[in-house]
Amino acid sequence: MTGxxxxVVIGGGYAGVMAAxxxxxxxxxxxxxxxxxxxxVERIRLHQLLGGSHDAMVDYRKVLGERVGLVVDTVIRIDTAERRVTLATGGTVDxxxxxxxxGSGSADPSVPGAAEFAHPIASLEEAQRLRPVLDAAPATAAVTVVGAGPSGIETAAELAEAGRAVTLVCGGVLGPYLHPRGRRSVAGRLGELGVTVLEGPDTKVTAVTRDVVRLADGRELPSEVTIWTAGFGVPDLAARSGLTTDALGRLLTDETLTxxxxxxxxxxxxxxxxxxxxFRMGCQSAVQLGPQAAETVLRRLEGEEPVPVSVGFAGQCISLGRRFGVFQVSQKDDTANRYYLGGRTGGKLKEFICRSTVWQLRYEARKPGAHTWWAKxxxxxxxxxxxxxxxxxTVEPVS
Known part of the structure; x- marks a missing residue:
């Protein structure tokens, strides 16, 4: 291609910024x-926004290259025939x-009452809406966090450390991704913080009302503030634009991300x-997929064939309040193993990862293309x- x-990059999260x-x-x-x-938005810090220790935002000029043009708007349609996107404000970009x-956001909960009475926190706006609700609730108010993945665990720990009475409803196993050794470390710290952890199939939530969370075994938990962290969904932009998606709505591509x-x-x-x-949703895969998506475009501009995607994982880091955390080590295929770092060391590592993720964005802005290898x-x-x-x-796919 000449000239x-x-x-156009739609979405300014970890993957979009790295790609741009x-x-x-x-x-x-x-x-x-x-x-x-x-x-x-530093999505991996949204639980800190709720606890009041971070605003979870960074100025785009600090993470975007000078030659990247920023348009603050929402794309409502992609016209692949005309190679044009339509913006919510009425304009178009070719x-x-x-x-x-x-990116991703909160999944629409199918549990009766959850959409009406529970507060999702997968996006900045959702977390910002919840913050004044928590501030207005009495210090003794019962807070229920539904969902025992990283978001649920981190939110429960953050609020409990701030003095809230928190119940974490797992609906199954605490931290399903974790190895049993890492899980015990997380459970121990949550216990120290005073979090009541409810595990097992009988703890699946069957209904949510204004002041009660009802479980599968018939228990009713008093809950003045219910926080919903169970599951993620993706915007339906691709499907609405006539592009092929998977069952969850993610854009279906080949191995070159095309x-x-x-x-x-x-x-x-x-x-x-x-x-x-x-791959598993999260910034760890996003910061690898973003530049590789860009490389697919750049190779086509050079008249070369794009190469297959290569993503490797190191583990999962979960903060347990401001000073403690757990880093669960994994194989490159995202399978957790028996090794983990916990306590204050885990907390320091979590903070280092949060800071270094933003640093990766800044480094790519200053020296685009400097990183040329990927974990495999x-x-x-x-x-x-x-x-x-x-x-x-002989291996299980990661979802």
Whole structure:
């Protein structure tokens, strides 16, 4: 391709910012990032926003390259035939290539009353709406956190450390991703903070009212503030625009992150489903997928074939208040193993990871393309072959 190339990146989260910055290594590429907010949101700090120790925002000028144009708006439709996106304010933006990085948010809860009476916290706006609700509630008010993944655990610990009476309803196992050794460490710290942890299948939530959470075993938990962290969903922009998605609504791509419908559309982050075998949602995969999505575009501009995606995991870090945490070590395929770091060491590591993630964005803005290698999960190829029916699989896919 000759002349200038316009690339639009939809979504300014971890994947979108990494992709936009990576694209600026070519002077003949004009990059436009479209995002609903004027600031970058540190989603891994939203629980701190609730606890009052961080606002979970960073000025985009601190994490975006100077050549990235920022449009604060929402894309409501993608027209692949015209290579154009329509904005909520009525304008349009044309593109030669599009990177789809709209991220994820709270899933619509199917539990009766949850949508009406429970507070989701997957987005900045949701967390900001909940903060004054917590501030207005008496210090002795019963707070129930539903969902025992990282968001639920971190939120419960943060609020309990601030003096709140918190019950964490797991609906199953506490920290399903964790190895039993790491899980015991998390449970121990939650106990020290005074969090009541309810585990097992009988703790599935069957209904939520204004002041009660009802469980499968018939128990009714008094709850003046109910916080919902169970499950994530993705925006339906791709589906509404006629693009093929997986069952959850993530854009279906091949292994180069290219849409199965249009090679001018590339996906990254939580909203991507490469080969219908998506990676675990979160910043750890997003900061790897973002620049690789950009590399797919850049290679096409060079007249080269894009390379398959390569994502490897190191583990999962969970804060347990401001001073403690747990880092659960994993294999590169995201399978947790028996090793973990807990206590104050785990807390310091969690804070280091939060800071270093923003540092990665800044580094890519200053030196786009400097990072040229990616961790590799050797088991992904086995999963792909098994999905095609070519060999039996001995590993479980990560969802």
């Amino acid at each position: 200038n190339t316009d690339v 910055n990576r694209l600026t290594q070519r002077d003949d590429v004009t990059v436009t990032l479209i995002n609903p907010r004027p600031n970058f 593109y030669d290539y599009l990177i789809y990085a709209v 849409s199965v419908d249009d090679e001018r559309v590339v996906a990254a982050g939580d909203s991507a489903a490469p080969s219908d075998l998506p 999960d050797d088991k992904r190829q086995e999963l792909l072959l098994a999905k095609r029916g070519e060999v039996p699989s």
